[in-house]
Structures are given as structure tokens and as C-alpha cells.
Amino acid sequence: MPRRQQFQPRIMCDEGKTPNFYVNVASNLAELMRNQPSVRLLHLGGYYDLATPLLAARYALTHAGIPLDRMNSYAFVAGHSPFSGEENRKCVSSVVKAFCRTKAIFINRNVFH
Structure with a gap:
């Protein structure tokens, strides 16, 4: 049975004081994906999301060492959901259905209606 990867979020703190609650797990995802070649990632986001900005998440994911051939990223004209x-x-x-049926290839799409 394969060993399960455990996430260890890195919380950024202000000079060792209270955490500012910014958690970036992109490096954890990158490590998981390097260790388990069957893992794929689907990133969905809304342009008007103020809680988790779409482009900030996309930047973190594409610069963390995640194998881009196993990541799909879609942007929607929407908010947080x-x-x-x-x-x-x-x-x-x-x-989501297409992602589940196919192998991931790096797709970076903007979805407009």
C-alpha cells in the first residue's frame, strides 16, 4: 500500500509573532506530485475572488516546482465560488468531468460567457 503524503502548511509570521494566516501549500503539493507521479492537480478560480486571489494562487502553483504537465488551471468570471x-x-x-476522464496536460484557460 502506498505511503500517504502528509501536508505541513507553512504559516508566515510577522517577526515571530502572531501568524497572519497566509498559508501556502504549493511546495507541499509540488513535493507530493514529485513523489507520486499519478497525482494530478485541477485549479479552478474566480476573477473576482478577494479571499484567495486567482492569479496569486496560479503564480504560487506555477512557481513551486509542480510538474505543469499534470496541472490544469481554469479561470471563471466569478467570485470565490x-x-x-x-x-x-x-x-x-x-x-471537472473532462479532468477526471483524461490525462492532465498543462492548460491555462480563461472561461468567459
């Missing part, structure tokens, strides 16, 4: 609204829900559903 890219699957909000009937039209987005259908689009996200088709993206």
Missing part, C-alpha cells in the same frame, strides 16, 4: 450560477455550474461540471 466559480461554480455559482447555473451557467458557471454547467461549465465547471464539464471541466
Whole structure:
């Protein structure tokens, strides 16, 4: 049975004081994906997400050493929940179904309606 990879989030602190609650697990994902070649990553985000900005997450993922041939990234005209609204829900559903059926290749797409 394969060994499970455990995440150890790195929390950024201000001079050793209280954490500012920015957790970046991109390096953990990169390590997991290097150690387990069957793992793939699907990144979905909304342009108007103020909690987890789409481009900040995309930057962290593409610069962490994640094998880009096993990562798909999609941007939606949405907020924090890219699957909000009937039209987005259908689009996200088709993206997730396609991801589950196929091998990942690096896709960086903007989805507009």
C-alpha cells in the first residue's frame, strides 16, 4: 500500500509573532506530485475572488516546482465560488468531468460567457 503524503502548511509570521494566516501549500503539493507521479492537480478560480486571489494562487502553483504537465488551471468570471450560477455550474461540471476522464496536460484557460 502506498505511503500517504502528509501536508505541513507553512504559516508566515510577522517577526515571530502572531501568524497572519497566509498559508501556502504549493511546495507541499509540488513535493507530493514529485513523489507520486499519478497525482494530478485541477485549479479552478474566480476573477473576482478577494479571499484567495486567482492569479496569486496560479503564480504560487506555477512557481513551486509542480510538474505543469499534470496541472490544469481554469479561470471563471466569478467570485470565490466559480461554480455559482447555473451557467458557471454547467461549465465547471464539464471541466471537472473532462479532468477526471483524461490525462492532465498543462492548460491555462480563461472561461468567459
